[in-house]
Amino acid sequence: MQSKKRYQIVHKRQGLQIDPIAFFLKKVKQFVKRIKISKTQTTAAATLIDFSGSMSGLKEQLAYAIAAVGDSFWKLKQAAPESFFYDLSSFTDTPVTVIGMDENFDEAANAHRLVAMANQIGNGGTDIYGSMKKKYEDFIDSRNGRSAKVKYMVVFTDGADSNTVVREG
Numbered sequence: 001m002q003s004k005k006r007y008q009i010v011h012k013r014q015g016l017q018i019d020p021i022a023f024f025l026k027k028v029k030q031f032v033k034r035i036k037i038s039k040t041q042t043t044a045a046a047t048l049i050d051f052s053g054s055m056s057g058l059k060e061q062l063a064y065a066i067a068a069v070g071d072s073f074w075k076l077k078q079a080a081p082e083s084f085f086y087d088l089s090s091f092t093d094t095p096v097t098v099i100g101m102d103e104n105f106d107e108a109a110n111a112h113r114l115v116a117m118a119n120q121i122g123n124g125g126t127d128i129y130g131s132m133k134k135k136y137e138d139f140i141d142s143r144n145g146r147s148a149k150v151k152y153m154v155v156f157t158d159g160a161d162s163n164t165v166v167r168e169g
Contacts, residue, residue: 010035040080044148045073046087046139048095048131050157056122058158063118065156070099070114077104085144090117091131092124101142128157 011019015031022030047069055062066088073086081104088099098117099105105113132155139145139153 040083041149042083042085042144042147043150043152044085044087044101044139044142044145045152045154046101046135046145047073047089048135048153048155049088049090050126050128050155051090051092051121052124052126053122054126054158059121062121062156066114066118070110070117073099074105074107074110085142085148087135087139087142087145088114088117089135090120091127091135093127093130095131095135095138096120097138101139101145126157126159128155 010033011022011027011029012031012033013029015033017032017034018030019032022032049062049066051062070088073084073088076084077086085101086099087097087101089095089097098113099110132153136153139151145151
């Protein structure tokens with residue numbers, strides 16, 4: 001998550017910096033002080049993981065990746081609930097959302113969903129382009145995803161299907 005620095009000017013009765021307009025108008029609060037304010041930018045992340053039959057050989061590694069990504073995202077969401085939003089999905093022929101952008105769970109429910117997700121690895125075919133397109137539409141349709149300043153969409157896959165490559169000719 002990124003932070004953005006802002007400065008706010010506060011008018012005071014005494015100080016080191018003089019506001020020239022307030023000085024000429026002989027206002028009571030002629031002095032100013034700049035206060036630095038750090039504000040965290042809103043971040044949205046969508047993760048799409050390939051669960052096709054070709055990934056069945058990597059089942060153990062994918063289970064670790066699901067646990068690491070899901071747990072890390074959950075911790076970030078707990079640390080900054082107004083600033084971080086995430087979506088965790090899998091796909092074979094169509095995307096399946098396990099944890100949605102607007103959902104918030106406790107730690108036990110999050111762990112249960114991650115285990116259930118890991119048990120689905122290696123079932124079905126692959127439609128990468130269609131799944132990415134559908135997940136992108138879901139990402140933008142979500143209020144939190146659309147309004148976030150920083151947006152990420154990460155796709156875990158082992159290859160590409162023939163529909164993914166677009167040829168112009």
